[in-house]
Amino acid sequence: MNLIVSAIGQGFLWGILGLALYISFRIMNTTDMTVEGTFPLGAAIAVSLIVKGVNPLLASLAAFFGGALAGLVTSFLITKGKIPSLLAGILTMTGLYSVNLRILGKSNVSLLGQKTIFSAKIFRSLPQYFDSVFLGTIIMVVVTAIVIYILMTDFGQAFIANGDNPQMAKAMGIKPGVMTATGLMLSNGLVALCGAVVAQNNGYADISMGTGTIVIALASIIISEVLFRSLDLASRLFAVTLGSIIYRLLLLAVLQIGLSSDNLNLISAIVLAICMMLPQVEGKLHLKKTVVRSLKEA
Secondary structure (H helix, E strand, O other): OHHHHHHHHHHHHHHHHHHHHHHHHHHOOOOOOOHHHHHHHHHHHHHHHHHOOOOHHHHHHHHHHHHHHHHHHHHHHHHOOOOOHHHHHHHHHHHHHHHHHHHHOOOEEEOOOOOOHHHOHHHHOOOOOHHHHHHHHHHHHHHHHHHHHHHHOHHHHHHHHHHHOHHHHHHOOOOHHHHHHHHHHHHHHHHHHHHHHHHHHHOEEEOOOOOOHHHHHHHHHHHHHHHOOOOOHHHHHHHHHHHHHHHHHHHHHHHHOOOOHHHHHHHHHHHHHHHHHHHHHHHHHHHHHHHHHHHHHO
């Protein structure tokens, strides 16, 4: 039971990552690899500040702005440098490795004995692992509600229109460069916030903790789209968190059958590949049934 509760809690916490990537990957139609650098960036900023005595909430907020700054760098490379989004993200991600190492001072920094957002008195009376479920739920609801509110404004609608058709949006007076910068800043800010929260939950920040994060985020998005279809945008954003929880439960189930945790990245890739192929398989099965039905009627 504890393992299931822990998986659900991790799903809520990592759901922020899925929400962030949904903004860039689905709404903006941009492949942004910066996330694998901004995730450990958020962890590095938060942990370093907490170790120096900064309030954990302020440290997490600083992590968000650090991630937003990284997103701004990527948007500058895309809009001003005319570099393809995929390559621009890789360049920023590569540069952030050195930045993260400089912030941490070493490859791994522990939060042992330090106060974090999970150290509040309210969490001490909760059963084991319920702190991540409780706090994760609050963070996800608040963050998702803020994102929905932003997208429902005139600016948000212009942002969505720019992602759907940049040329048409430009003809309507929308500035693509501003929208790209805003979207990548918001997305990478949330990625860094997720890194900060996860690092505090784990009790440490590691220079390599961003490896594979984009696969985790994509898995959350694809699983939610496969299982929960025909949803409006607001419902879809909340469904991404459910996809994150289901993904964590799937990993737990795989580990319970005896596979080593060293294979998590491989398992994640396989789960993502299967989920992405499901719509194609269903489409072919539906076509086959339609053909068989037509032959019988004939």
